[in-house]
Amino acid sequence: MNRYYGYLVFLNMVVNVFVYVPQILIRERFDGAVNAILLAVPIGMLIMFIFIKSLRRYPARSLQEILDSLLPGWLSRPLAFLFASMYMMAGCITMLSIGDTSVRYISPEAPLLLAVFMFLIVVCMAAAHRSRQILFLIEMILILDVPLILFIIVKAFWNRSINWDSVAVVGMSYTHLPSWTAISGATYIFSGYTNLVVFNKAFPKPISPRWIWLFGPVGLGVLISSFAVPIGFQGADGVSDYIYPWITxxxxxxxxxxxxxxxxxxxxxxYAGISMGSTIVHWHVALYLVKEALPSSWSLKPAATWTIFGTFAAFTLIFAFLFNEQNISELGSGWIRLRFPCEIFLVLLVLIAALRRRRTV
Amino acid sequence: MSQLDQDTIQELLDSPITRSSDFVRKELHHNGAAIVLLYLRSICDDAKIQQDIVLPFYRADHIGSFQDYLRSLDSQKSSKGSSLSERIIKGEALVLSGDEVFSFAIKKTVQETVGPADVEISVVGPKQAFSEEMDININILRSRYTEPSLTFERGKLESYPKTEYSIVYDRKVVDHAVLDKIKKDLEQLRRKLVVQAAGQLARRISNVKHTLFPTVMITERPDRVVLNLSQGKVAVFVHGTPFAIVAPAVFYDFMSAMDDLYTHYWTGHFLLVLRYIGLFLNLTLASFYVGLTSYNPEFLRVQLALSIAGSRAPVPYPSYIEVVFMLLMMELLTEASIRLPRTIGSTATTVGGLILGTAATEAGLVSNIMIIIVACVAISNFVLPINEMMFAMRVMKYVFLLITTLFGVMGLVIAFIGLLVHFTRKESYGRPYLRLFKENRKVLIR
Incomplete structure (x- = not known):
């Protein structure tokens, strides 16, 4: 397995704290979140495996090229726009979330608009680069940040204030069937592979699914820690009082x-670093999805990139201006709910394309 | 040797060089034969001309044998295609005999000594640097890099006045794309400009005009050039400077000293880690001070926050003014001690460093902790082994400081990621400037 592919998936796992995954799971902690976590691992791994396997038939191709081989242009281009808007919203929510928390906990005098704007400058600068360079960048960010984040998580598990009884109380609700939202939230952990719709071009060789199983235990660990640690600290009941349980x-x-x-x-x-890395990846994907869906006479112009990023940034800033943290949180949960069907749809499309290609080849 | 015609003679006599007072034109007669000797006294070795040309001429029985003798000395090959006046400027002596012209490289070199390396100092590595004379540098490299594939290519820059350069590479391992690009860059330089230093040339040939971070390495150490040549890189020497330009060079190259290779494994790695810590402190310490005192004192432990606040109590202005003031003093001190004569240099550091630091604290202009921080920033900057990266980081910390002053600690994190973004985007001759693992470490045989 190419290690850069691992980074793409792992980045998505680490960033879950800032895209409302713990919030969603904690909200449903007595209604099947436990089962959702346990179910998310096989589901997430399965669709990841299917996607990687299917994509092996399209080495170094992007989504647009795959869709074009399957669907007529009038259908494939709007579809690409749909996926692009999902990626755009992913980055947007991460930015709003980190912007909001940084205003709340680090610089309370700054307006949210300014805080988000600061992040956007660097994110747009970075996301316009080539895919390879972005992979180098997220490698650097992960190597710098993850050891310290691991330190914090290990420290949390060893902490004297963590109340394992509360975790056990939540764990006892394993009889409930998981809701769609909970599964949708829990599978977010594994959805980093979807970035391959654009990053596939940066990998000269198709990614071999040999070491993918490693993500199973890692993902389970990430899910359990991001779900159980806040419950252990804040108590099974009290934990839902917070908008950002992990920060508390x-x-x-x-x-x-x-x-x-x-x-x-x-x-x-x-997490500012991690969130920026994640947003850079998502917006890079969104940028190239839009660019390839547009006719090449438009997308090759140098202004195209900045127009697209200008639109992305404008959306984010408008949200930052209009929304308070309650709205942002709702936006995030809504997006997570919508994400899962979109992801399954995407994987199905690629799978069908791969199957048809096998028949024709 | 070439056939003479009237045009080339006329061209030579018309050239402005003949009007210079160090131009020598001697006509010698012996046994009814005559030769004309043309050279510049200032750069040619008079004694050698006497020994190698004048004496044999008078000893020769007839002009034919003397011409045969001249043919054996002829250095025509080295200056093919250049006009007669150009050859004279290069330090060749011309002999016109009958209808033939012979030329000899009889240049006398002023700077034959090789000095010790004093910009990049090594503890246990080789001590000598390059020389300002290009031939001597080539000699040094040939004797250190004993491979037949080592290739030199001489050329002249299209600058004014024309400067000689030579490109050095190992034909077996060189990256040909890089080599071609460098050749093209050197040929493209057409400017009314005096090229006298390797850094100047490096700046002119780089495609990014206004960049802070170097993408080619400028080094005075033969061992570094030899190492880089063996890694398939290309070196360029400019006549008259003891520095070589080595390309491509990525971020890690600027963080490595040659001593890393010469000491023990763990010591070398310890020093490397130390350097990265130094880099981090140099870039962020002043910014952290501003961010943590003015925006978020609650990040620190209470005792530390209180002691900083206590030490800042007599300081009448915000932390960023304090930092900028002290950093500015430090920069002035550094600049002053670089270009001062050695004898006064130590006085400047004493006056500036010791007296001013103490007095500024006692006068309540800056806090004690600020003095420690400025000293730490200054020292950690000097830990970086390559001068150019040192200067780049010296500038970069002000960018960080500005952003932190405006946006607080979060701004610092964003600026740091921004720097990473800049580094990962940058390329040096097609090689990514910063990626986690260094490629091309070993000798590659292509």
Whole structure:
């Protein structure tokens, strides 16, 4: 397996804390979230496997080329726009979420609009680059951030304030069937592979599915920690009082002997990097989906990239201007709910294309 | 040797070089034969001309044998295609005999000594640097890099006045795409400009005009050039400067000292880690100070936050002014001590560093902790082994400082990611500037 593919998936796993996955799972903690987590691993792994397998028939091709071989242009182009808007919203929500938390916990004087704008400058700069360069970038970000994030998570599990009884209480609700929303939220962890719709072009060799099973245990670990740690800290009932349960959790920890005593700033600053990385990836995908769906006479113009990013940024800034954190949270949950069917639809399309290609070849 | 015709003679006599007072035109007669000797006294070795040309001429029995003797010395090959006056400027002596012209490289070199490396100092590595004379540099490389595939290509820049350069590479391992690109870049340089230093040429040939971070390495160490040649890189020497340009060069190259290879594995890696810590401190420490004192003192432990606040108590202005003031003093001090004569240099550092630092704190202009931070920033900057990266990072920390002053600690994180974005986008002759694992470490035989 190409290690850069691993980074794409892993980045999506790590960023889950900031795209309302824990919130959704915690909201449904007595109604089947436990089963959703357990079910998400086989479901997520299965569709990832199908997607990778199908994509092996299209080495170094992008989604548009795959869709064009399957559907007429008047259908494939709007579809590409649909997927692009999903990616755009993914980045948008991550930005709003990190912007909102940074205003709330780090610089309360700054308006949300300004905070989001700061992030957008760097994100747009980066997302316009070539896919290869973005892969190098997220590798750097992950290598710098993940060890410290692991430190925080390990510290959380070892913490004296974590109440395992609360976790057990939630765990006892395993008899409930999971809801669509919970499964949709839990499978988000595994959906990093969908970035291949554009990044596939950056991999000269198709990705072999040999080491993919590794994501199963890793994903399960990530899901359990992002679900159980806030419950352990805040209690089975109290945890739903917070809009950002993970941030409150990190604020409940101290590094007694460290230079920075509170974990919260460390956590937020690290996640600022991770969120930017994730948004860069998503917007890069969205940019190229739109570009390839547009006629080449438009998309090859240098202004095209900036027009597209201008639109993305304008959407984000309008949301930042109009919405408060409640709305952003609802937007995020709504997007997560919509994401799962879109993802299945995408995988089905690629699968059908791959099957047809086998028949014709 | 070439046949003479009236036009070439006329061209030579018309050239402005004949009017210069160091131009020598001697007519020698012996046994009824005559030769004309043309050279520049200032750059040719008079004694050698006497020894190698004048004496044999008078000893020769007849002009034919003397001409045969001249043919054996002829250095026509080295200056094929250039006009007679150009050859004289290069330090060749011309002999006109009958209807033939012979030329000899009899240049006297002023700078034959090779000095110790004093920009990139190594503890246990080779001590000598390159020389300002290109032939000597080629000699140094030939004797260190004993492979028949080592190739030199000489050329002249289309600058004014024309400067000689030579491209060095190992034909077996060189990346031909890089080589062609460098050749093209060197040929494209057509400007009224005096090229006197490797850095100047490096700046002119790079395609990005206004860049902060270097994409070619400028080094004075023969061992570094040899190492880089063996990795398939290309080196360019400019006449008159003891520095070589090595391309392509990526971020890691600028963070590595040659000593890393010469010391033990763990020591070398320890030093490397130390350098990255130094880089990080140099870039962010001043910004952290502003961010943490003015925006988010609650990040620190209470004792530390209080002691910083206590030390800042007499300071009458916001933290960023304090930082900019002290950093500016530090930069002035550094600049002053670089270009001052050695004897005054130590006075400047004493006056600036010790007296000013103490006095500024006592006067309540800056806090004690600020002095520590500025010292740390300055020292950590000097940890970077390559001068150009050091200067780039010196500038970069002000960008970080500005962004942090405006946007707080979150701004610093964003700026840091922005720097990573810039690095990963940058390329040096097709090679990514920053990626996690260094490629091309080993010798590649293509």
């Amino acid at each position: 959790t990190s604020d409940s920890m101290r590094v007694e002997l460290g230079f920075i005593e509170r974990v919260l700033p460390l956590f937020l600053l690290l």
